[in-house]
Amino acid sequence: VIDAGQPEHSIVTTCAYCGVGCSFKAEMKGDQVVRMVPYKGGEANHGHSCVKGRFAFGYATHEDRIREPMIRDSINDPWKVVSWDEALAFAAKKLKDTQAQYGRESIGGITSSRCTNEETYLVQKLVRAAFGNNNTDTCARVCHSPTGYGLKTTLGESAGTQTFDSVMKADTIMVIGANPTDAHPVFGSLMRKRLRQGAKLIVIDPRRIDLVHTPNAEEGLHLPLRPGTNVAIVNALAHVIVTEGLEDQAFINSRCDTEAYNTWRTFIAEERNSPEAMEAVTGVPASKVREAARLYAKAGNGAIYYGLGVTEHSQGSTMVMGIANLALATGNIGKEGGGVNPLRGQNNVQGSCDMGSFPHELPGYQHVNDQAVRERFEAVWGVPIDNEPGLRIPNMFDAAIAGSFKALYVQGEDIAQSDPNTQHVEAALKALDCLIVQDIFLNETAKFAHVLLPGSTFLEKNGTFTNAERRINRVRKVMEPVAGMEDWEVTMALSNALGYPMHYNHPSEIMDEIASLTPTFTGVNYDKLEQLGSIQWPCNDEYPDGTPTMHTVDFPIGKGRFAVTEYLATEERASRRFPLLLTTGRILSQYNVGAQTRRTSNSDWHEEDVLELHPSDAELRGVKDGDWLGISSRVGHTVLRAKVSTRMLPGVVYTTFHHPSSGANVVTTDNSDWATNCPEYKVTAVQVEKVSQP
Numbered sequence: 036v037i038d039a040g041q042p043e044h045s046i047v048t049t050c051a052y053c054g055v056g057c058s059f060k061a062e063m064k065g066d067q068v069v070r071m072v073p074y075k076g077g078e079a080n081h082g083h084s085c086v087k088g089r090f091a092f093g094y095a096t097h098e099d100r101i102r103e104p105m106i107r108d109s110i111n112d113p114w115k116v117v118s119w120d121e122a123l124a125f126a127a128k129k130l131k132d133t134q135a136q137y138g139r140e141s142i143g144g145i146t147s148s149r150c151t152n153e154e155t156y157l158v159q160k161l162v163r164a165a166f167g168n169n170n171t172d173t174c175a176r177v178c179h180s181p182t183g184y185g186l187k188t189t190l191g192e193s194a195g196t197q198t199f200d201s202v203m204k205a206d207t208i209m210v211i212g213a214n215p216t217d218a219h220p221v222f223g224s225l226m227r228k229r230l231r232q233g234a235k236l237i238v239i240d241p242r243r244i245d246l247v248h249t250p251n252a253e254e255g256l257h258l259p260l261r262p263g264t265n266v267a268i269v270n271a272l273a274h275v276i277v278t279e280g281l282e283d284q285a286f287i288n289s290r291c292d293t294e295a296y297n298t299w300r301t302f303i304a305e306e307r308n309s310p311e312a313m314e315a316v317t318g319v320p321a322s323k324v325r326e327a328a329r330l331y332a333k334a335g336n337g338a339i340y341y342g343l344g345v346t347e348h349s350q351g352s353t354m355v356m357g358i359a360n361l362a363l364a365t366g367n368i369g370k371e372g373g374g375v376n377p378l379r380g381q382n383n384v385q386g387s388c389d390m391g392s393f394p395h396e397l398p399g400y401q402h403v404n405d406q407a408v409r410e411r412f413e414a415v416w417g418v419p420i421d422n423e424p425g426l427r428i429p430n431m432f433d434a435a436i437a438g439s440f441k442a443l444y445v446q447g448e449d450i451a452q453s454d455p456n457t458q459h460v461e462a463a464l465k466a467l468d469c470l471i472v473q474d475i476f477l478n479e480t481a482k483f484a485h486v487l488l489p490g491s492t493f494l495e496k497n498g499t500f501t502n503a504e505r506r507i508n509r510v511r512k513v514m515e516p517v518a519g520m521e522d523w524e525v526t527m528a529l530s531n532a533l534g535y536p537m538h539y540n541h542p543s544e545i546m547d548e549i550a551s552l553t554p555t556f557t558g559v560n561y562d563k564l565e566q567l568g569s570i571q572w573p574c575n576d577e578y579p580d581g582t583p584t585m586h587t588v589d590f591p592i593g594k595g596r597f598a599v600t601e602y603l604a605t606e607e608r609a610s611r612r613f614p615l616l617l618t619t620g621r622i623l624s625q626y627n628v629g630a631q632t633r634r635t636s637n638s639d640w641h642e643e644d645v646l647e648l649h650p651s652d653a654e655l656r657g658v659k660d661g662d663w664l665g666i667s668s669r670v671g672h673t674v675l676r677a678k679v680s681t682r683m684l685p686g687v688v689y690t691t692f693h694h695p696s697s698g699a700n701v702v703t704t705d706n707s708d709w710a711t712n713c714p715e716y717k718v719t720a721v722q723v724e725k726v727s728q729p
């Protein structure tokens with residue numbers, strides 16, 4: 036933390052860590068941020084904050100920042116520092132030469148949920164208009180893409196249904212595969228406040244998270260299921276609701292598609308979906324599942340919150356639909372205190388998805404194969420848009436290894452560290468003729484790059500982030516970009532160098548273009564954001580000031596649609612060779628791959644990632660706290676220190692992935708969600724053995 040002294044002025048902006056989207060006053064002395072003070076007027080946080088937003092901002096001025104563009108012909112060559120013009124001309128020539136030699140589809144671009152809405156919009160526009168294909172994707176691919184698929188299919192919109200404050204009206208709170216007190220701390224505290232007021236808690240998670248025991252609140256009902264069995268348990272919950280007559284028939288009759296409901300009801304009532312039949316699969320006693328189903332269904336208001344422990348599975352999309360089924364069956368949609376609420380990991384996961392960063396969807400989740408949609412975009416962009424969905428991130432890796440995908444522009448995402456099966460990702464990156472990395476640090480991905488374009492932090496740019504409750508918050512520039520350009524300006528300059536003109540003077544002009552093309556954003560502009568403080572989309576003629584609670588009258592698809600959610604076991608099973616199941620998560624002081632938090636004083640609280648394992652698994656292997664462990668999966672091997680913990684189930688081990696040296700993704704496999712290719716980070720069969728110090 037910089038020595039504060041007396042600040043001279045302050046600027047209100049938005050935290051760039053998690054999807055809560057807390058507002059802060061950046062207190063300034065000259066051009067230095069001396070303190071980040073939680074802003075009382077922030078509607079997501081009401082003056083609260085956590086240790087990341089409050090203290091971990093010093094990375095913006097860290098000595099490791101890339102301050103000048105760099106190029107090289109080969110990844111074996113040393114970097115050459117060049118001017119912006121030279122770097123952009125070099126990058127543009129490489130991209131053009133690649134397309135000339137290998138075809139229009141041979142290049143693509145990936146954006147990041149760390150960047151602003153305006154920046155992610157420009158990257159997908161660059162790919163679609165300047166590259167001429169739909170090979171654009173975002174890191175939401177590896178976290179919440181199943182939320183997009185599952186909620187759009189069942190509720191008609193790819194977004195959480197509530198405000199955070201809505202939890203204060205919940206009677207029962209169900210948390211599935213999420214750890215809010217560590218990963219979404221400000222919202223986790225709000226949840227605890229409601230639990231202390233008497234709301235009931237159900238936690239479905241292989242690990243006993245802190246929330247289960249909230250001081251001065253009733254102990255939560257914890258259902259410690261085996262990793263990979265989410266769909267089995269959600270079906271068992273629904274089975275109890277249906278067979279014990281706990282449905283909200285009035286809601287179902289008036290708000291839901293009858294045919295879909297009848298099909299689902301017949302399926303879910305089958306005995307094979309009962310808690311007793313599923314007990315052998317999930318490991319959770321049937322009596323606990325029955326108790327949880329009754330608690331949720333009989334609550335006046337039942338709210339469900341979920342995280343990556345739901346989405347990052349081979350049945351991630353199925354599970355999201357299973358959660359929506361529960362809410363529809365009990366009428367817990369369209370009212371405060373209820374809802375289906377994905378807790379987004381990164382600050383702008385919601386926004387990067389909203390902005391069309393997917394290979395099949397233009398901004399506003401409008402499909403590229405819809406001719407009327409394409410025509411509207413073509414009229415504004417002045418170029419034809421391909422009607423075929425492009426490549427997803429894992430498809431890009433496969434195509435690169437196969438030799439048909441040759442150049443990639445990556446803005447703000449360290450794919451070499453964050454994506455699963457590191458060996459496969461590195462092989463793909465090595466196979467590229469041109470990799471352009473735009474980032475604030477020389478990250479793991481940059482080791483394979485030919486062009487390095489300095490990125491800008493949230494403190495150096497104007498724009499907007501959209502948090503997990505669909506709230507569009509302003510990001511305001513508090514200091515000049517260290518390399519002279521904001522990220523949106525870099526993308527714009529690259530497009531101009533490629534010959535597709537982009538001219539914006541300020542991100543507000545980009546937002547105006549977004550609003551003109553995106554039905555749920557037609558009422559959004561910077562003047563209104565100044566006036567209202569923030570806006571929850573949809574914001575249009577029907578909802579000019581935004582929409583706190585969604586689906587109050589109807590669904591964007593008319594009626595709510597139940598989906599049949601057949602449980603299928605993942606291929607990743609424990610075996611004699613790999614007898615334990617590894618799952619992953621985060622801790623409070625660190626953030627994802629740690630690129631930012633490790634470069635701040637927050638690293639004092641977390642020096643290394645460790646492997647948590649149950650005492651019985653430790654005893655079997657003669658392992659004590661602090662011993663070194665070799666962890667092997669069918670794709671890789673890494674080494675971590677042991678932490679013996681009763682939080683874990685026997686047979687399940689757990690680690691975080693905040694340090695590159697932990698190698699968590701060296702062992703995770705490339706199994707993925709059937710609908711979206713979201714990786715199955717949460718289930719990896721491993722063997723663990725005591726080893727001497729690495």
Ligand code: SF4
Nearest residue numbers: 050052053057085088
């Ligand atoms: Fe930032 Fe999330 Fe912490 Fe709020 S809860 S300060 S958004 S990391």
